[in-house]
Amino acid sequence: MNEPTRPLPHTNEMDTREFWAATKDKELRYQQCDDCNTVVFYPRRHCMGCTSGNLTWKLSKGFGTVYTYSVVRQSYHPFFRGKVPYAVAWIELDEGPRMLSNVIEVDDPSADVQIGMKVELVWEEHEEVNIPLFRPAG
């Protein structure tokens, strides 16, 4: 019996495949419009701020703030039900994008994760991609 594993992204999804490809090099990337500077996230092929398609991939330094979070105590998913309780959070990256992730490396997520706390990127390694998770900034 194989251990259940974390659900992983499709690496061939047309808008996000470059994002996931960059994770192989442990790079957290987001897009910005050359013409109007709009930050585009999740990744797309078009700018939502103007009609330009001139988007440049930028590299996040991987630091951010917990905008809000929850501690999941019940899940029916074969992988996640073995992980409860775990923290899911909206992370506001210092560069602007707000991304959904987990806050890990805490003893008690209810007590140790707080809104406004500073977090830093930590990669969970997989074969095809690496998964961007966060831990309290140290």
Add this chain to the structure above:
Amino acid sequence: MNQRDAAIVGIHEHQSRDVEGKVSALQIKAESAARALEDAGLSWSDVDAIYDAGDGGGMNGLTIAEYFGLKPAVIDTTNVGGSSYEFHAAHAKRDIASGKANVALLTYGSTAHSNARAIGVGGRGGGGHHPADNMDMFTGMTLVANYAMVAHRHMHEYGTTSEQLAEISIATRCHAMRNPDAVRAMEDLEFLDIRETTIDDVTNSRMIADPLHLLECCMISDGGGAVVIASPEVARNCSKSPVWILGTGEATKYPQTSADITTSAGAYSGTQAFGEAGISPAEIDIAMIYDSFSITVMVLLEDLGFCQKGEGGAWVEGGRLRFDRPGDGPALNTDGGGLSSNHPGMRGIFLLIEAARQLRGESCSQVSDAKLAVAHGNGGMLGSRHAAGTIILGRD
């Protein structure tokens, strides 16, 4: 001032919340449609417009028309989750006002409970083929956790407490206990200890996703219903008194840099709907607000303008939302809501149905002389991407 150019003239809510796999979602739709048409004193042949959330598969607008045996002039398969039926009502009013249709039929059917579809607690598995899904799915965020993140931020910014959120659960349970269909639903779904609840009952119930407790989460039932909306000419000759659609609003919201998660798309749809109706929230007798979770109602009471943003916690205290407290705010979800009566996945149609019951004087928790109601559907997920549909209803 509002135009009385379309009215709800027929309603039906499927009674059973547990069909034990013996009835299909399509059959629930058709049966509900027939009962709602009878309620209006109309028949299939009167219907010239159908509205369906397209949850029946490919080419659903075509297949549902054939299934009903209709050749409608208008087909609308807008699907914005649980708010689809408020969008449909808005579109029906527009289509009737423009002369494209006279009798609009909205239907919903679901066997979510029989399918044991874990809509409330399932982590989405595997990668998503939509780019947004493909960015989120690795986190194990459950539906409850999505809403719980709104609750946490609301608590953080405004000092809202679990006890205040619990007020929403106990008000809807109070109303559910007066509704025989809701009581039977809770029995069929094997709720433990079916009775009116207290704040302590809610805050002592099991935590599902911090800070939301079990009794702050909707049930997962089977069910369905239908609503018939007609032109003034048709409405005049229907069996029941018309419930006019006085104003409508539609809006969407999704995650963006610096977006305030404690304000929903309802702030925009509500402003549109109240503006079109030419009335203020203070005039509303009945608030049918999508109670997927306690926090959904808290945020929406603020967004719809019953109180200021951030003041919802104090505003709901002391049982203010109960049906027997008229005069200091609207009665909330007098059918028992999604928390305690009926939630087969997309309960927006029940908001229209119970609002119409109240304005006809037919509710189990009737507010005496109820004149104005709001039905507000929230579809998708409050803490990320969601749609908001607001419908203002009034009687003659």
